[in-house]
Amino acid sequence: MIDTRELTFSTQGDGTIIDITGDIQAAVADSGMSAGTVTAFVPGSTAGLTTIEYEPGLLKDLPEFFEKLIPSNKSYQHDETWHDGNGFSHLRSALIGPDITVPFAAGKLTLGTWQQVVFLDFDNKPRNRRLILQIMGE
Numbered sequence: 194m195i196d197t198r199e200l201t202f203s204t205q206g207d208g209t210i211i212d213i214t215g216d217i218q219a220a221v222a223d224s225g226m227s228a229g230t231v232t233a234f235v236p237g238s239t240a241g242l243t244t245i246e247y248e249p250g251l252l253k254d255l256p257e258f259f260e261k262l263i264p265s266n267k268s269y270q271h272d273e274t275w276h277d278g279n280g281f282s283h284l285r286s287a288l289i290g291p292d293i294t295v296p297f298a299a300g301k302l303t304l305g306t307w308q309q310v311v312f313l314d315f316d317n318k319p320r321n322r323r324l325i326l327q328i329m330g331e
Contacts, residue, residue, distance in 0.1 A: 194331060196224045200324040208256040209314040212247045213324065217295070217310055218302050220326050227300050229330015234292040236323055239282040239316040241289030247309040255313075259285050265317070282315040289313060297330070 198220050204211065213233070221231055233242055245251050262285075269280025293310060296303045304310070314320060 194226060194329070196220075196226070196328040198326045198328070200326065202322055202324075204312075204314040204316075204320050204322055206314055206316045206318045206320055208259070209312075210245075210247075210252055210255065211312040211314075212309050213242075213312050214247075214302070214304065214309040216324075217326060221297050221302065221328055222300055224328045224330075226297075226328060226330040228298050229328065230294050230296050231302070231326060231328045232292055232294045233310065234325045234327070235312065236325065237286075237291070237320075239279060239286050239314070239320075240322060241286050241291060241313045241315065242293040242310065243289055243313065244293070244304070244308045244310055246307040247311060248307075259315070263288070277317075279315075279317045282317060285313075285315040 200216055217231055217233060235242060245255065263281050265281045271280035271283055272278055295310065
């Protein structure tokens with residue numbers, strides 16, 4: 194069985210990190226499936242999905258890491274093409290990727306105790322975002 198759903202939300206941009214674990218778990222529970230996988234996918238090229246321990250220290254460390262690795266105050270060729278100043282956003286998104294797949298059993302995500310699924314908005318302005326969830330299982 195396959196169940197496809199869409200979530201929408203607004204972000205502030207500039208490194209917004211949103212814990213979407215509860216939203217994904219609720220969709221799995223609502224699907225009525227007991228075992229399978231759920232894939233989350235963000236359409237767009239300036240956001241990404243990953244897992245972290247969603248706690249204050251990492252909510253500061255992760256943006257600092259990206260700033261060191263792919264600085265926002267550097268000029269990128271993308272910026273020369275589109276003049277939107279978000280070349281760094283595209284590179285950060287490409288590094289993290291637009292999707293994540295999590296298995297579930299007994300209707301529950303099989304995440305670790307301190308592991309949450311997070312949406313990372315790398316763009317340099319507020320955005321309305323979509324998240325596609327595809328739940329497959331039985």
